[in-house]
Amino acid sequence: MHQDYIKVMEIINFKLQKFWTDYQGNFEDFLPPEITITEEDLRVVKIDKYACLTCLEHLKQKGYLYIDRVHDSEDVLNMDHDQIEETTPAIYCLSIAKEILPLIRWYKQGKTEDVPRGVSFDCKKSILNIGDKSVHIQQKNDKPNSHYILEYIFENPDGLEAKSYYSEILDAKFHDEHLTQRSMWRACEAINLKVSKQAGLGNFLLSTSGKTGYVQINPEYLETTIS
Numbered sequence: 001m002h003q004d005y006i007k008v009m010e011i012i013n014f015k016l017q018k019f020w021t022d023y024q025g026n027f028e029d030f031l032p033p034e035i036t037i038t039e040e041d042l043r044v045v046k047i048d049k050y051a052c053l054t055c056l057e058h059l060k061q062k063g064y065l066y067i068d069r070v071h072d073s074e075d076v077l078n079m080d081h082d083q084i085e086e087t088t089p090a091i092y093c094l095s096i097a098k099e100i101l102p103l104i105r106w107y108k109q110g111k112t113e114d115v116p117r118g119v120s121f122d123c124k125k126s127i128l129n130i131g132d133k134s135v136h137i138q139q140k141n142d143k144p145n146s147h148y149i150l151e152y153i154f155e156n157p158d159g160l161e162a163k164s165y166y167s168e169i170l171d172a173k174f175h176d177e178h179l180t181q182r183s184m185w186r187a188c189e190a191i192n193l194k195v196s197k198q199a200g201l202g203n204f205l206l207s208t209s210g211k212t213g214y215v216q217i218n219p220e221y222l223e224t225t226i227s
Contacts, residue, residue: 099202
């Protein structure tokens with residue numbers, strides 16, 4: 001399975017490099033990039049469509065990409081996809097999240113795991129530890145909202161796997177009437193950005209918006225074995 005991932009990453013990496021060469025813009029200003037995978041791409045790296053889609057679906061579940069359309073009329077892996085026009089050579093049309101870049105670097109280094117395991121949070125120093133990597137949450141004297149969100153997550157009596165709802169975080173950690181659930185979601189995004197910049201890791205927190213919004217640690221960072 002790992003070799004299939006390497007081949008799929010080779011395709012995605014090549015396509016992204018070509019995308020940025022053609023686009024010549026700022027990566028932060030254009031999200032998400034879109035790429036296509038063709039039968040010729042599969043032949044070049046010597047992987048079949050079923051193996052490729054298996055890897056793509058796994059990456060999709062992790063939040064690294066979105067499979068917009070599938071060219072095949074057959075129901076591959078029983079996934080529900082919209083078909084694309086017969087005139088295009090594309091088999092898969094993908095929207096790529098920027099968090100996939102650290103994952104690509106990880107695989108290019110020949111790693112057999114895509115994320116380090118084990119997390120902890122030093123509340124006094126405001127440092128998030130992920131494996132052997134450290135992420136400084138508090139940058140100045142005042143602790144940011146993101147510090148208190150992590151504090152709540154790591155104090156959650158239901159464990160690190162639990163969902164922490166914004167409404168509960170606001171009641172437990174904040175007494176500012178100007179703060180909203182939207183503020184909590186933005187703070188979670190800020191945590192992911194710091195993790196990406198300081199540790200080179202993507203999708204550390206999984207968060208949702210809305211009245212029932214919540215945040216939780218990506219289960220992959222808590223696993224002890226690879227699925």
